[in-house]
Amino acid sequence: IEAVAEAATRVTDWRSGLAALRAAVEPFDTVGPHYRAPAKDARIPSRTKSIEELPIALGMLIAAGGDYREAVLGAVNYGRDSDSIAVMA
Numbered sequence: 001i002e003a004v005a006e007a008a009t010r011v012t013d014w015r016s017g018l019a020a021l022r023a024a025v026e027p028f029d030t031v032g033p034h035y036r037a038p039a040k041d042a043r044i045p046s047r048t049k050s051i052e053e054l055p056i057a058l059g060m061l062i063a064a065g066g067d068y069r070e071a072v073l074g075a076v077n078y079g080r081d082s083d084s085i086a087v088m089a
Helices: 002-010 016-027 051-061 068-078 082-088
Strands: none
Touching: 002 016, 002 051, 016 051, 016 068, 051 068, 051 082, 068 082
């Protein structure tokens, strides 16, 4: 969460910041780049890994400056598990 929040503070618009938010969560993500074919231990958080949905939802809220509509639009356009991210945002 901290890494994504920090990256989000440098994003001025979610449209140009999607890659930066993904890059911030990627080292901690259990699913990895093959979202549709995750490893057996995917989606199991630990002290060093996380499920990306909550960090990205919070990152979108920060990147959108607290604007609900923009945070949801950014979350929907993020891809991956975008419906869950948008609900959380």
